[in-house]
Every structure is written in structure tokens, then in C-alpha cells.
Amino acid sequence: MSILEIEDLKKVYEGGFEALKGVSLEIEEGEILALLGPNGAGKTTLISTICGITTSTSGDVHVGGFNIKDDYRAARSLIGLVPQEINLEPFETVWNTVRFSRGLFGKKRNDAYLETVLQKLSLWDKKDSRIMELSGGMKRRVLIAKALSHEPRVLFLDEPTAGVDVALRKDMWDTVAELKRDGVTIILTTHYIEEAEAIADRVGVINKGELLLLEEKASLMQRLGKKQMKVELQDAIQSLPESLSAYDLALEEGGSVLTYSYDTRSERTGITTLLSDLSAAGLVLKDLQTAQSSLEDIFVGLVEEGQS
Numbered sequence: 001m002s003i004l005e006i007e008d009l010k011k012v013y014e015g016g017f018e019a020l021k022g023v024s025l026e027i028e029e030g031e032i033l034a035l036l037g038p039n040g041a042g043k044t045t046l047i048s049t050i051c052g053i054t055t056s057t058s059g060d061v062h063v064g065g066f067n068i069k070d071d072y073r074a075a076r077s078l079i080g081l082v083p084q085e086i087n088l089e090p091f092e093t094v095w096n097t098v099r100f101s102r103g104l105f106g107k108k109r110n111d112a113y114l115e116t117v118l119q120k121l122s123l124w125d126k127k128d129s130r131i132m133e134l135s136g137g138m139k140r141r142v143l144i145a146k147a148l149s150h151e152p153r154v155l156f157l158d159e160p161t162a163g164v165d166v167a168l169r170k171d172m173w174d175t176v177a178e179l180k181r182d183g184v185t186i187i188l189t190t191h192y193i194e195e196a197e198a199i200a201d202r203v204g205v206i207n208k209g210e211l212l213l214l215e216e217k218a219s220l221m222q223r224l225g226k227k228q229m230k231v232e233l234q235d236a237i238q239s240l241p242e243s244l245s246a247y248d249l250a251l252e253e254g255g256s257v258l259t260y261s262y263d264t265r266s267e268r269t270g271i272t273t274l275l276s277d278l279s280a281a282g283l284v285l286k287d288l289q290t291a292q293s294s295l296e297d298i299f300v301g302l303v304e305e306g307q308s
Ligand SMILES: Nc1ncnc2c1ncn2[C@@H]1O[C@H](COP(=O)(O)OP(=O)(O)OP(=O)(O)O)[C@@H](O)[C@H]1O
Pocket: 013, 014, 015, 017, 019, 037, 038, 039, 040, 041, 042, 043, 044, 045, 046
């Protein structure tokens, strides 16, 4: 069963702005989904709506089978939310911060559980420190500890590594991987494509309130394996010679450039035979260039398509 089911979710803000235009999504227990999207795409709105911070205009969300509107408390208790902004009480200690948060969900006191959470996040030796005494990275980890305090099954991380240095980002990725091993389902939003590459099982791309793509990371990486070779010809041609019809070729720039797409993972790229077939067809090469399409290209391409 899917732990999270989102069906045709729409959100129109007061004033008429349509921030979510019918998003549907299912998430399996234990998976890590990365939602990529530019600023203003609707990522935070999506998370806020699922968590009941904003109300949806239409559509349905179920968490662990509970409808977030009809069974709000049951649904919400299964969710942990790590917000983008650090919103902690500066004078409070780490220990009290997580303990109060657990209490807010009406959960019975369980100090042993909270200790494991703090241990896992390397915060146990800071448990008596006040929030104001912690570094930015530690504060972020406290946000995660707080979100985990009531033993949620789904954890939302809204841009967990925005403005964080490289070492800390890697730490955060390790933390996420460990939470996954514990069986927590994780949905994170990010601007960083390498973050999605590093930790996600599936990647969703959202722009202007629409989910443009939702795909296993592995198959996206397969697409990453695609390479292109551009062959600049000495003389432009009108059309592709018949003898080259078996190749995945496109004629560009007024007939002076041939673009050949091939898979870097396959045993044979076909480049050698293509080059000899080109010369057999009487085409003279002026220049050669190869380029690899990255997840970034796919992402930028999708977002630009949505713009036009
Ligand atoms: N309370 C609100 N009232 C009206 N419009 C809003 C409100 N909150 C957000 N929006 C608009 O909804 C759109 C989506 O915002 P959202 O914060 O969900 O984007 P995001 O993808 O999380 O962006 P970022 O990456 O910058 O955090 C934006 O155009 C934003 O201006």
C-alpha cells in the first residue's frame, strides 16, 4: 500500500494565484522521493498542504490511509515536517525542544526513544545546550530530531541543505540514508540536482504548480548515459543520405551539422562505423564535438518547455 496518496491536488491562494494545478502522486513506504523545481514552483505549497498548514482548494490526500481533512489528527501524527526556516525557541534546551514537540502530538513520554533520535543525529552530547548556543548545522539537526520526536512514518524535508556547506550537506545525506534504513519514508524538496542524484529513489520535477515528471532515479540516470556527437560538415546538405538512415541522426543548423545520439553504456557506440559511412557517403567533416546530457539538461529542458 502507498503510505501517501495525493489525488488531483489543487491550491488557489486568496487573490486567485493557482499554486498547485492538480498534482497526483503516490509514494511507497520506505522510499525517498526528491522533488526538484525552481523558486516558486509550488514545492512548499505542496508540502504545507499535505501537512495541513494550508488547506487545499480541491483534491484528496491520504496518509497511511487517513484523509488529511476528515482524519486530520491521525494523518498528521504520521507526518514529520522539517521546515525550510529554522523556527526554534532560542532559550530552550535541545532536550526540552524535542520532548515538548512529542507532547504536542499527544504521545506518551518516551525518553529512551528520544535518546536514540538524538544519538543518531549526533546531538546527544548537546541535549542540555540551549538552541542559541548551537551552530547552524546543529540547529538543522535539531529540526530533524523535533520532526522525528513523535515517531512519524513519513518525513518531509523542505530544502534541507539550502545554504549549507558541502561537508554538512554530505552529513545530511548520510542522515537521510540512515532514516531510510529505519523504514522512514522521505520526501525532500531541493534545488540541487546532485542532491537528488545522491539520495533519491525517485525524482519528481515540479514547475508552475504542475508535476512535469516522476521517474525512478535509475532510469533518469540511464537517460544521463545518453551522449550526443555533433559533426560539422564542410558543406551543408539538403537531406540525409539514404545510406545513413539506420543511424539516430538529426540534421541541424541549415544542414551543416549532424547530431548523432548514442548510449554511452552500450558496448558499441556506433561512432566508428558512422564515421566511415559518412565518408563513404561523400561527406567531408570539418569538426567533431561530443556532449553529455545531464539530469540538469533534462530538468532545464522540462522547465523551459513548461514556460513556452
Ligand atoms: N500565502 C500565499 N499567498 C499567495 N501566493 C502564495 C502564498 N504562498 C506562496 N504563494 C505563491 O505560490 C507559488 C509557489 O510558492 P512555493 O513557496 O510553494 O514555491 P516553492 O517551489 O517552494 O519555491 P522555493 O523553491 O522558492 O521555496 C509562488 O508563486 C508564491 O509566490
